[in-house]
Amino acid sequence: MPPKPEGHYLSRLNGDFISKASVFRMIREFARYSNIPQGYYMEFGIMNGGTAISAYRQLRGYVTDIYGFDTFTGHPAQQEEDKIRAEFAPYFFEGNYKAEGADYCRKTIRAETLIADENIHIYEGLFSDTLPTVDLSKLESNGFPICVMVDCDLYSSAVDVFQFLTPILQTGTWLLIDDFWCYRGDPKLGVRRAFEEWLQDNGRINVTLYDNFNAYSRAYICYEL
Ligand SMILES: C[S@@+](CC[C@H](N)C(=O)[O-])C[C@H]1O[C@@H](n2cnc3c(N)ncnc32)[C@H](O)[C@@H]1O
Numbered sequence: 001m002p003p004k005p006e007g008h009y010l011s012r013l014n015g016d017f018i019s020k021a022s023v024f025r026m027i028r029e030f031a032r033y034s035n036i037p038q039g040y041y042m043e044f045g046i047m048n049g050g051t052a053i054s055a056y057r058q059l060r061g062y063v064t065d066i067y068g069f070d071t072f073t074g075h076p077a078q079q080e081e082d083k084i085r086a087e088f089a090p091y092f093f094e095g096n097y098k099a100e101g102a103d104y105c106r107k108t109i110r111a112e113t114l115i116a117d118e119n120i121h122i123y124e125g126l127f128s129d130t131l132p133t134v135d136l137s138k139l140e141s142n143g144f145p146i147c148v149m150v151d152c153d154l155y156s157s158a159v160d161v162f163q164f165l166t167p168i169l170q171t172g173t174w175l176l177i178d179d180f181w182c183y184r185g186d187p188k189l190g191v192r193r194a195f196e197e198w199l200q201d202n203g204r205i206n207v208t209l210y211d212n213f214n215a216y217s218r219a220y221i222c223y224e225l
Contacts, residue, residue, distance in 0.1 A: 018213040020051060024058035026210070027147050027174050030221075031062045036172055039144030040065040044127065044161045045152035045178075047072075047097055049105040053112045055147060065119045065142045066109060069131070072124055074098035079156035081193075088183040089190060092153045127152070127160040136167065145170060150191060151178035158194035166202045173222040175207055180218040 030036070039062070041055045046068030056063055074095040078086065086092070099105060102124040109120050123130035145168055150161055169175065183189035187196055199206065207220035 017215050018211060020214050020217075021054050021058060023174075023176065023211075023213045023219050024055045024147070026219075028058050028062060030172075030174070031059070031146060034172055036062070036146060037144050038062055038064050039146045040067055040139075040142050041147050041149075042067040042069075042145065043149040043151060044069050045097075045150070045157075046070045046105060046122070047099045047151075049109045049112075051149060051151065052109055055149070056109075056113045056115065059146060060113075062146055064115075065121065066113075066115065067121045067123075067134075067139075068105060068109075069123045069127055070099060070102075070105070071126060072099040072102050072105070075154060076126055076157070078154065081155045085183060085186065085189055088186065089153070092182075097153075127157055127164070131160060131164040134164070139168065145173045147174045147176065149176045149178060150195075151176075153179050153182070153191065155190050155194050158191040159197075162194055162198035162202070166198075166204055169205045169222045169224075171223045174210075175220045175222050176213075176217060177220070178214070178217045181212070181216040 041052060041059065041063045043052050046052055047070055049068065052066050052068055056066060074097045075092060077094050102122050106120050106122050109115065110117060123134070148165060148169065150158060152158055152161060177191060177195055179191040182191065187193065204225055205222050206225055207222050210219040210221055212218050
């Protein structure tokens, strides 16, 4: 049995690195300076909504809608590719990061941000089941994709996410890859592998690096090819 994760491990590391909140503040400045209109924040692996709330606090006035996706039961069963060198990422086992639930996530976001219920869009279930149900024209009517956070840890999950994002991302969208430096930094594994394969293959979007942040994460800005 893998060791139990330390609850506040990353929050303790936060002080030593550029924090998530600092990146969100940069995105606010970027939106102001780059004539970016209002729009939405999207998070894949939203869990209990903590990061989405932090994003909204920094991006108030720019972000009108929050989209969040999660099983809320924790990581799904690992696929074959997720099992390669699984010992490099001992916290990514099935059921880990189980959240309080979709309702809790929605209520917490509402209470902490005061966003209207209709502007909080929570999708419960596997990405492979929920992403095909998203109405892309409705999404477009909710404005600019200001910031997309990919925090789903597993290669197989990230493949679904990047495929979904291909038609959505725009020049100026911030793409935050939470798990970039996981798996001992091996680019052939995890979310980073899915990200690099998608960059090679998608044919529509490329990214320019902003910085590393929050210990394991990387911030990019998208541009259309
Ligand atoms: C590290 S946690 C996210 C933490 C959260 N972003 C935060 O900052 O509080 C990773 C999340 O990804 C979710 N996840 C991973 N693969 C998924 C999939 N295929 N479909 C839906 N959710 C998935 C897990 O349920 C888990 O909640």
